[in-house]
Amino acid sequence: MVNHPPYSVVVTYSEDPQQLTMQAVDSARLASLVAASMAVPFFLDDEEVKFDDELARQLGVAMLNVIALGRPEIKKLLNLTQHPIDEPPEV
Template sequence: MVNHPPYSLVLTYTEDPQQLIMQAVDSARLAPLVGGIMEVPFFLDGDEFKFDDELARQLGVAVLNVIAAGRPGIKQCLALTQHPIDRSSDE
């Protein structure tokens, strides 16, 4: 396993070609650039949260909604369930 400093993830949507680009950036280097910029908190439930499929889904929905807020043309492409999806009693 590679030892690296804590990093943040920058996600960018490009139109030509249409793609999402992820960049891992050293958090300390990024901090001065993001000071005072819009923050979108994503709260984790309680002290014993788990990074599970539903949390990943909700995070993905939140990220795509933020991207669409800055690029209104993307809203027509979103076919997302905005609320948590109920789990069946079999799980």
């Protein structure tokens, strides 16, 4: 079995070609770079953390929303349910 360092994942959107790219980066090497960056906490339910389809969907929605903050042209492409699928939206 190969021993990997703890990874962080960087998701980048590029226009040409239009794609999302994920990069696995050694977390220790990335620490100094992200220290001055905007942090967007993604809270997990402390009592029953499950890495399931709904968590993955919500994480994906959060990542795309953050990418769209810096690229307004992407905002118009987003057709996402912002709340958990099994819960009604907050009013």
